[in-house]
Amino acid sequence: MKNSFDKKFLEKTNDWLKTNQKIVLATVIQTWGSSPQPVGSKMIINENGDFSGSVSGGCVESAVIRECLEIIKKNIPFKKIEFKISNENAWEVGLACGGEIAIYIEQVK
Numbered sequence: 001m002k003n004s005f006d007k008k009f010l011e012k013t014n015d016w017l018k019t020n021q022k023i024v025l026a027t028v029i030q031t032w033g034s035s036p037q038p039v040g041s042k043m044i045i046n047e048n049g050d051f052s053g054s055v056s057g058g059c060v061e062s063a064v065i066r067e068c069l070e071i072i073k074k075n076i077p078f079k080k081i082e083f084k085i086s087n088e089n090a091w092e093v094g095l096a097c098g099g100e101i102a103i104y105i106e107q108v109k
Helices: 005-020 056-074
Strands: 023-032 040-045 050-051 077-085 100-108
Touching: 005 023, 005 040, 005 050, 023 056, 040 056, 056 077, 056 100
Parallel strands: none
Antiparallel strands: 023 040, 023 100, 040 050, 077 100
């Protein structure tokens, strides 16, 4: 499985930093069971909700983007978020396969 950390990712991060956009780095720090992306996978999100890279599948990534925009809005430096099959909204965020994932999100200054 290819990790989402590549040249395009670095170029996009650099472009956003050069234009003084607020960005958040999301990193998969732990997985259990079935997971579309391995530990270490990364995604960056800017203040407009644009992103590059990947930390999971579509529904989980949408939830990650919402969390990232929230920490920008509230100026929170970092946060750990988890998605588990036991969560009430497991089906909603796409964890029907039984996997669990922990993601560390942090503002990049």
